[in-house]
Amino acid sequence: MIVVTGVTRTFPAGDQRIRAVDDVSVSFAPGSMTAITGPSGSGKSTLLHIIGAIEKADAGSITVDGRELTRLRRRQLDAYRRTVGFVFQRYHLLPTLTALDNVLAPVLPYRVGFNKTARARELLDAVGLTGREAALPGQLSGGEQQRVALARALIGRPRLLLADEPSGNLDSRTGEQILDLLVGLRATYGLTMLIATHEHHVAARCDRLIRLRDGQIVDDVDLTEGEHPAATLDRITRLRL
Secondary structure, three states: EEEEEEEEEEEEEOEEEEHHHHHHEEOOOOOEEEEEEHHHHHEEEEEHHHHHOOOHHHOEEEEEEOOOOOHHOHHHHHHHHHOOOEEOOOOOOOOOOOOOHHHHHHHOOOOOOOHHHHHHHHHHHOOOOOOOOOOOOHHHOHHHHHHHHHHHOOOOOOOOEEEEEEOOOHHHHHHHHHHHHHHHHHHHOOOEEEEOOOHHHHOOOOOEEEEEEEEEEEEEEOOOHHHHHHHHHHHHHOOOO
């Protein structure tokens, strides 16, 4: 369970400060899949970064499964970040490491209760990259690199996955494949997912849509009403993400 209460995050802009996230309060149920939408600069990425403890809020609180992040010390925050999976628009793979080693990289320095290599191979299989374990990022397509990034995000067995424009650098067909993977991985691993996106078809696959403008929530829409997928997409399109 994620509870965001009165969160504000500002950044300097000349002599002033811009409110990237402005007094946002919202909660996310376990196992839910939520689209965070809005135009560029609306605060989508900043909100994800605060929930993932990549950035610190100036005010307000974030509580995840009863732990208030704003009260955690540095080591506790580091431990929390290891329970969160991150997927970005730019894949951020290490170019000199194989696909397998890129997936392993986040857990190599730590003791874990599972076989790291076996887990990495299992995840590469799950994202459709069986037999590509030894390939370098430069030998993989954009879609394949994003699949490696997805496997890497799940290596630590997170319960929360934060995805920032995960299909933004991909063509429409490959983007749909990545979206199918996200939906399948959510079901397989019981993940809670927050996906920052400006793409209608991505939002339409989620349970809920939250739209930001100027750092504030302007729409909070339940997408689980059982309507035809085309009707859901049409409803989202009319919101003008």
